[in-house]
Amino acid sequence: MPPTRIQVRRTERITPHMVRVTFDGDNLAVDNGFTDRYVKLMFPIDGGFPPDLDTLPRDQMPPRRTYTIRAATADEVTIDFVHHGDSGLAGPWAANAKPGDELYFVGPGGGYTPDPTADWHLLIGDEAALPAIGAALEQLPADATVRAMVGSAEPQDLPHDVTWVDPADLVDTVKQLDWPAGRVHAFVHGEAGLVKQLRDHLAGDRGLSREQLSISGYWRRGLHEDAFQAEKRTTAAAAR
Known part of the structure; x- marks a missing residue:
């Protein structure tokens, strides 16, 4: 195209x-x-x-x-x-x-849209993920059960309640989350190091399956996008 x-x-x-x-x-x-x-x-x-x-x-x-x-x-x-x-x-x-x-x-x-059959929705990210989080929040119905946490000191006006935290505190904030009952569908994106910590917690400690998680790094601290994408391709090839 x-x-x-x-x-x-x-x-x-x-x-x-x-x-x-x-x-x-x-x-x-x-x-x-x-x-x-x-x-x-x-x-x-x-x-x-x-x-x-x-x-x-x-x-x-x-x-x-x-x-x-x-x-x-x-x-x-x-x-x-x-x-x-x-x-x-x-x-x-x-x-x-x-x-x-x-x-x-x-x-x-693209690859994510909120699952309408989920009991609740978890959206986590930094400023790079904020546009996707905002778009998802706007699609969710007003009565949906949502937990949204964004690592940014500059809040925006978004539907549903959003917890705004310092990026350095985001992982700890997620770990302290009051976990609602039922099946969750999660969207977790942002800086690659941050996302790895969140993956370890959500998949390991919380037991979320791949089907419940849309999760990946959007960028890596210290790398421009070309270098980061090359790193991701190398990692993916090594995993095959």
Whole structure:
């Protein structure tokens, strides 16, 4: 599938370190039924994109970063970007984006949507997972039993009650959770080291099965995305 061109329609700084960018474009077919649907955003090189983007070999493609779609309509896609200063690629781009600026994306992918047959729902993550958590909370009915915990010092207005904690305290907060009765369906994503600790607790101490857990690292501290994705491919190949 060729990359899809999108243009910035508007931007909004929704917290001190989160920039919401709404794009428009043609043929925005991103509704795949998942609340964690994501795309691979392509960022410009020297202010632009090569004219033969559709046919470039993979190793010559513009730099790409994976982002969750926060919301979408037939003609708009909204993506939230974490912005912590001038380092990195996507955050600084979003902080300086203006209407008309272009990106391309490929996708979407995804794999999680809240199980309507579950007795209750557990959603855990850091700021990188917050767009997917927000989308899931908006899909859940108002009377659903939900435990949502986010490692961020910058709360957002979301449906259902969310526990906002310092990222360093997230694992301990989860371990102290008052566990509701019944079968849980869990979404747990964020920094890879954090996710490993949560996997050990939820699968080991709590006994959750693979079917009950959507869990993976979105990023690893100290690695840019290309290096992190290469690490994940190496780990997956070694496990085969």
